[in-house]
Amino acid sequence: xxxxxxxxxxxxxxxxxxxxxxxxxxxxxxxxxxxxxxxxxxxxxxxxxxxxxxxxxxxxxxxxxxxxxxxxxxxxxxxxxxxxxxxxxxxxxxxxxxxxxxxxxxxxxxxxxxxxxxxxxxxxxxxxxxxxxxxxxxxxxxxxxxxxxxxxxxxxxxxxxxxxxxxxxxxxxxxxxxxxxxxxxxxxxxxxxxxxxxxxxxxxxxxxxxxxxxxxxxxxxxxxxxxxxxxxxxxxxxxxxxxxxxxxxxxxxxxxxxxxxxxxxxxxxxxxxxxxxxxxxxxxxxxxxxxxxxxxxxxxxxxxxxxxxxxxxxxxxxxxxxxxxxxxxxxxxxxxxxxxxxxxxxxxxxxxxxxxxxxxxxxxxxxxxxxxxxxxxxxxxxxxxxxxxxxxxxxxxxxxxxxxxxxxxxxxxxxxxxxxxxxxxxxxxxxxxxxxxxxxxxxxxxxxxxxxxxxxxxxxxxxxxxxxxxxxxxxxxxxxxxxxxxxxxxxxxxxxxxxxxxxxxxxxxxxxxxxxxxxxxxxxxxxxxxxxxxxxxxxxxxxxxxxxxxxxxxxxxxxxxxxxxxxxxxxxxxxxxxxxxxxxxx
Amino acid sequence: xxxxxxxxxxxxxxxxxxxxxxxxxxxxxxxxxxxxxxxxxxxxxxxxxxxxxxxxxxxxxxxxxxxxxxxxxxxxxxxxxxxxxxxxxxxxxxxxxxxxxxxxxxxxxxxxxxxxxxxxxxxxxxxxxxxxxxxxxxxxxxxxxxxxxxxxxxxxxxxxxxxxxxxxxxxxxxxxxxxxxxxxxxxxxxxxxxxxxxxxxxxxxxxxxxxxxxxxxxxxxxxxxxxxxxxx
Numbered sequence: 001x002x003x004x005x006x007x008x009x010x011x012x013x014x015x016x017x018x019x020x021x022x023x024x025x026x027x028x029x030x031x032x033x034x035x036x037x038x039x040x041x042x043x044x045x046x047x048x049x050x051x052x053x054x055x056x057x058x059x060x061x062x063x064x065x066x067x068x069x070x071x072x073x074x075x076x077x078x079x080x081x082x083x084x085x086x087x088x089x090x091x092x093x094x095x096x097x098x099x100x101x102x103x104x105x106x107x108x109x110x111x112x113x114x115x116x117x118x119x120x121x122x123x124x125x126x127x128x129x130x131x132x133x134x135x136x137x138x139x140x141x142x143x144x145x146x147x148x149x150x151x152x153x154x155x156x157x158x159x160x161x162x163x164x165x166x167x168x169x170x171x172x173x174x175x176x177x178x179x180x181x182x183x184x185x186x187x188x189x190x191x192x193x194x195x196x197x198x199x200x201x202x203x204x205x206x207x208x209x210x211x212x213x214x215x216x217x218x219x220x221x222x223x224x225x226x227x228x229x230x231x232x233x234x235x236x237x238x239x240x241x242x243x244x245x246x247x248x249x250x251x252x253x254x255x256x257x258x259x260x261x262x263x264x265x266x267x268x269x270x271x272x273x274x275x276x277x278x279x280x281x282x283x284x285x286x287x288x289x290x291x292x293x294x295x296x297x298x299x300x301x302x303x304x305x306x307x308x309x310x311x312x313x314x315x316x317x318x319x320x321x322x323x324x325x326x327x328x329x330x331x332x333x334x335x336x337x338x339x340x341x342x343x344x345x346x347x348x349x350x351x352x353x354x355x356x357x358x359x360x361x362x363x364x365x366x367x368x369x370x371x372x373x374x375x376x377x378x379x380x381x382x383x384x385x386x387x388x389x390x391x392x393x394x395x396x397x398x399x400x401x402x403x404x405x406x407x408x409x410x411x412x413x414x415x416x417x418x419x420x421x422x423x424x425x426x427x428x429x430x431x432x433x434x435x436x437x438x439x440x441x442x443x444x445x446x447x448x449x450x451x452x453x454x455x456x457x458x459x460x461x462x463x464x465x466x467x468x469x470x471x472x473x474x475x476x477x478x479x480x481x482x483x484x485x486x487x488x489x490x491x492x493x494x495x496x497x498x499x500x501x502x503x504x505x506x507x508x509x510x511x512x513x514x515x516x517x518x519x520x521x522x523x524x525x526x527x528x529x530x531x532x533x534x535x536x537x538x539x540x541x542x543x544x545x546x547x548x549x550x551x552x553x554x555x556x557x558x559x560x561x562x563x564x565x566x567x568x569x570x571x572x573x574x575x576x577x578x579x580x581x582x583x584x585x586x
Numbered sequence: 587x588x589x590x591x592x593x594x595x596x597x598x599x600x601x602x603x604x605x606x607x608x609x610x611x612x613x614x615x616x617x618x619x620x621x622x623x624x625x626x627x628x629x630x631x632x633x634x635x636x637x638x639x640x641x642x643x644x645x646x647x648x649x650x651x652x653x654x655x656x657x658x659x660x661x662x663x664x665x666x667x668x669x670x671x672x673x674x675x676x677x678x679x680x681x682x683x684x685x686x687x688x689x690x691x692x693x694x695x696x697x698x699x700x701x702x703x704x705x706x707x708x709x710x711x712x713x714x715x716x717x718x719x720x721x722x723x724x725x726x727x728x729x730x731x732x733x734x735x736x737x738x739x740x741x742x743x744x745x746x747x748x749x750x751x752x753x754x755x756x757x758x759x760x761x762x763x764x765x766x767x768x769x770x771x772x773x774x775x776x777x778x779x780x781x782x783x784x785x786x787x788x789x790x791x792x793x794x795x796x797x798x799x800x801x802x803x804x805x806x807x808x809x810x811x812x813x814x815x816x817x818x
Contacts, residue, residue, distance in 0.1 A: 038636075039692075041644070041645065041731055042636075042638040042645065044638070044639065046639060046643050046730075047643055095712075096708075096710075096711050099713060100712075101701075101702065104723050104764075105712070106720065107719075107720045108717070109716075111714030112714065142643060142730070143727060146727070151701055153696055153700065153701060185681055214640065214644065215638055215639075215640060216638045248641075327643070334641075334642065335641065453627075454631075455626075498632065499631045501595050501598070501632065502597065503597055505634075
């Protein structure tokens with residue numbers, strides 16, 4: 001008999017979004033279980049550096065509507081304007097709330113929260129640079145994650161650390177009634193039954209060979225959703241951060257440029273002026289990444305292989321670097337062998353963030369096409385954070401909007417779950433056949449004697465995605481990639497693991513993670529092939545222009561037969577006028 | 587490169603043992619974690635360790651390398667004496683191979699009430715805090731809970747249940763030092779105990795090993811100073 005626990009809410013994932021939602025529920029005295037495959041403060045939110053964006057106007061004149069304009073423009077008009085209004089309107093209160101919780105923000109001389117300029121930020125709808133990103137030195141994610149975890153300790157949230165979620169449990173009427181999971185230490189399966197389930201499992205950049213992401217970013221929630229027959233939205237849009245350390249992948253925050261750093265090529269030219277005459281180094285991330293890629297292609301990259309550019313901040317002086325960018329200095333010295341006080345930091349565009357994900361609405365409800373339209377809520381199922389696609393980031397996310405997304409939609413999801421629980425007080429019967437299906441999937445890895453290894457297949461998948469789905473794409477390259485990926489995925493049936501211990505079996509864990517990564521890689525290639533335009537982070541060399549007539553719409557990928565569906569972008573905000581799509585320059 | 591790694595699986599019969607490994611691996615620019623992953627992927631899938639961020643900020647991969655507690659992901663391979671000996675963090679129960687049971691460590695962390703306590707009504711915007719007040723928190727809030735310090739502390743080895751250890755005490759002081767916190771008295775009451783706090787004898791192993799360059803001994807000293815001041 002599989003051990004079963006019953007809660008009001010089960011939250012999968014212990015990063016910023018999961019912890020924020022858990023806090024809302026626990027403070028409402030509901031029974032909430034947070035299951036996480038790592039101890040919560042090991043979640044990838046901890047790696048966020050530069051800050052969280054909110055128009056507090058502590059430094060420059062500012063308001064939420066300007067933030068909204070920048071986010072809509074940054075999304076290359078693919079973001080849903082109702083969701084973006086919701087995000088920006090709630091930003092200041094979300095940041096003040098974090099401050100009240102104890103987050104150790106850096107401070108201005110007048111005692112208010114420190115803010116710094118970030119890419120794509122403007123005053124007055126495209127005017128002068130705004131200074132909008134609130135920061136705790138360059139470790140804002142660490143500060144945010146630890147603060148939220150600490151508040152959850154105070155609220156007595158029940159944590160199930162080092163539990164790996166396997167599958168959603170969904171009944172015949174489409175209600176989600178919890179998840180199956182594996183306790184990593186014992187290897188034993190568990191059933192978590194709950195009337196509401198929130199997926200907050202983060203991103204999946206581990207489909208790429210080089211990424212800024214943690215090893216744990218394997219898109220587990222996305223795999224669960226696909227297996228449940230639900231779609232993923234806008235999977236062609238992956239952000240390549242302009243400044244990752246080559247090979248290693250570690251992120252060098254945009255705050256480095258916000259504080260005054262700039263990029264140079266091997267000739268020492270500040271090339272960003274050629275690509276974004278106004279915003280220069282603080283143009284949107286997709287723009288800067290393409291500029292670096294073009295400099296490298298034109299033979300103006302630095303180093304023996306000419307495969308990176310230099311990021312310079314010496315001119316800021318040792319004191320400012322130590323006060324404002326201590327974490328960056330540490331990373332640069334550890335992983336690039338360069339002390340930015342005296343040397344430039346080598347950087348190259350690196351897979352960083354998944355704009356797409358599990359389709360959800362303003363309340364964090366997962367939505368899917370059904371009888372009555374393209375956005376029918378899946379009862380009992382919620383998603384928030386990077387794994388969700390609301391969509392506030394559209395085709396390109398602005399820096400500082402990701403931590404904001406976590407807390408705004410983590411809170412919104414928590415609030416709606418409370419409402420749902422009041423309206424649905426009676427638990428529905430658990431479909432045991434679904435649980436058994438999940439157990440069979442787990443048992444598959446007990447098999448011995450395969451010819452393929454998990455690490456081998458993962459490496460091949462990562463190479464395919466790196467080579468065939470990078471900053472620039474084309475039909476021929478994507479098609480070849482899809483062919484290769486199909487072959488790699490087919491070999492999964494011949495894979496086996498050689499560690500059959502039940503206890504803390506990380507080989508088995510990596511196999512289960514690979515089962516999540518492969519369909520995500522496939523969703524990416526299929527969605528990218530179909531979108532015959534260039535928008536935000538999706539740059540098709542064979543379709544260089546943005547095509548609003550045909551493509552002002554979201555992709556929906558279903559894993560059954562690689563089926564694609566589409567739904568329109570929501571251009572109508574909640575209360576203000578639409579920002580009409582126009583040409584996007586910086 | 588040559589490695590000697592601590593192996594223990596509760597399922598297989600027998601005691602923990604040290605296993606020798608040898609692989610072709612260019613250590614240039616690489617860290618201990620890179621080698622562990624290469625061993626697991628290429629040679630022995632059953633080798634078990636925790637890892638997440640691989641850049642020294644999440645605190646998952648604290649291990650003991652050649653006798654010193656470190657984060658595997660930021661410890662360069664170059665310059666390490668071979669065979670490189672890798673063991674789990676000392677004094678905590680081993681679950682498997684390099685994975686220790688951190689329950690005791692987390693329990694001490696929770697015991698110091700590691701959250702801001704302020705019962706005033708919340709203002710409309712942020713609570714003000716001067717840069718000088720905020721600077722008091724530097725060197726405290728950056729702790730990543732990796733456990734390197736606490737498991738290197740002889741006082742913790744002797745009294746793991748009763749002495750809170752450097753990591754928890756550092757977090758205890760992080761809230762005492764926060765100008766926004768109103769529970770210093772209560773916090774000091776809890777810490778004024780021959781074991782919880784006063785088992786620290788200033789051995790300073792914690793300072794020596796902290797991968798983030800923090801100074802728990804100094805924070806503990808400040809707590810003691812506050813207790814003395816309060817008593818006068």
